[in-house]
Amino acid sequence: MRDVQINLGNRSYSIFIGQGVLDAAGTLLTGLPTGRKALLVTNPTVARLYADRVTAALTRAGIDVVRALIPDGEQYKALQSAEMLYDRAFAAGLDRGCPVVALGGGVVGDLAGFVAATYMRGVPFVQIPTTLLAQVDSSVGGKVAVNHPRGKNIIGAFYQPVLVLSDTGTLRTLGAGEVRSGLAEVIKYGIIKDAAFFTWLENNLDHVLALEPAALAHVIEQSCLSKARVVEEDETEQGQRAILNLGHTVGHAIEALAGYGRYSHGEAVAIGTAVAARLAVDLGLLQENEEHRIRNLLARAGLPLEVPGDISTDAVMAAMYGDKKTRAGQITFILPAAIGRAVIRPGMAEEPIARAIDNCRAGSD
Template identity: 55%
Template sequence: MAGRLQVELGERSYTIYCGRGILAQIGELLRDLNLGGRCLVVSNPTVVSLYGPKVRESLEKAGFAPLFKEVPDGEEAKSLEVAADIYDLALAAGWERGCPVIALGGGVVGDLAGFVAATLLRGVPFIQLPTTLLAQVDSSVGGKVAVNHPRGKNLIGAFYQPRLVAADLDTLRTLPEREMRAGMAEVIKYGVIFDASFFSYLEEHLEEALAGNTRVLEKIVLHSCRLKAEIVAQDEEERGLRAILNFGHTAGHALEGATGFKLYRHGEAVAVGMVVASWVAAGRGLFAEEELARLEGLLVRAGLPTRMPSLDREAFGAALIRDKKVREGRLRMVLPVELGRVTIAEVEEEEVLEAAQRLQAGG
């Protein structure tokens, strides 16, 4: 069986499985949770074509009656309108509180399906089957579910833990190279915020991971999940420590918004955001230049962007202020102190804009 670890959250604790061939066993895993009957699988056309038959066969063999709902690919799927379509489908099928909603796909599908599970009938069981590296190491773990709003990303959502996460490494074999590299940004993030030795491991084994080495991939997926699980167990609803997981996301989300969610994959935007935050930290004398160089070097080796396009300063600044970490109009940002340790500090909008301007100019 695959590697596994437990996310310890009392009554909401759950297991993360990681390895090859897990999708073919998903029916048994759900049956072990005493779930049965109907289930709703939310996915997109690309993932359904690749893995839908395998998931359907496993579920039906275990006695489930799966209903599939395909949603558009990309951030546009994370909307109240698409969620309403899923509600309509489930309610028309006579949904009951014991019927699980299963996310089969990347972060967008997971966020959307989780939001539906959290709100349908005031909460039904939620299962995560992440098929991208980014989803396997980050968005499928920790219970953040959301849809977008015209004013910003993930502004409507909840904390709602899955009953199970099953990360099948075989799905990474069909992942486009760009998506694989984008997911690596979140892996690198863990090394910066919480584990310097893990950052060093990535420096040594990055190319093996990108080439699909199963041993290395299982190690980095499980270790990333272990680090996130440790943080979430201490601060489930982001009242303190969990906010460090947002390293790179303040400027990254602003970059996504300022470019209409069309130019960057989420991980690519986070990579740029990590560099912006690191430059802010270096400007304050918090982060050594040699460690900043190591971070930028690893991001470049991963094929991730470390510079920004020319952006409208006012639009980028407005996107920054819409960040969920803003408190009483004050912008807060996760800043690195050294590899493996970060702090959360109030920053001036001008500091961030200046760092972004320097990155646009090429440094």
């Protein structure tokens, strides 16, 4: 079992990574100052696979488990779902010491975390991510949110978990599309922070795609370490933490415009990363050979690189103005300056962004 520490003073916590971590959930949680009841939030797919196992682990540790199911799908990461979870927690008599435990992917984690942050003004929050994307990204760093019809993750908070448990064994039950979605975020860490890790991915991607345990554990650990160092420097995204949003400015716009579910989060981020790399080359920040390396690795991971033809550039531009990174009516872009380094560019002009979007469409040169 690997242990990655997130050092945030009295909000510090551990991320435990390895096979069989689910079965240690009760033991690890009882070492923390939490109550003897827990609200376990999951969805029907994950519940069939792992809810009994996690419930048994918590029960062995003397924790009474109250289950709450939300349907599968990004569209259920909404205020209506949060209200249902508040009702469930209140009816079960959960007090301010009782943890909310998220068992699932990013949708479950974001929604359960939002509820944990707001129920009784905050209760302990435990993440048990079961997808690659959640294990390398959304379960770490304390961003919790629900969607609004006009934008993704618009209603939310910064709220750190008290514990993250990443069992690599859960990744064997994922479909290929879910693995690809997670790899978009994994590749992002190499682009923004760690050139050596990017090279490792180029050399070992086949082992990761084959879900080899040692390769998966390395990917999760290195991704969490990269994100941890950024979050420790800028917990609430006042500055440098924004580099974690590489690919997300265009990606979130495409997710919303296409309708949640047409593209996975990782697929949309991959398209956004391709646009960001093209824009960085156009602005003279990134060498073309490094753009080619970025595009090649994303493509080898089976991720899309092209802006869909039925979504206009004007629509993408308009959607980006609703992004959380927009300041004073101006678009902020995260751009790769080299593999291993990203820069934050506030106040971007529309014309070069639109040109980069057009150049990332099918059939463009």
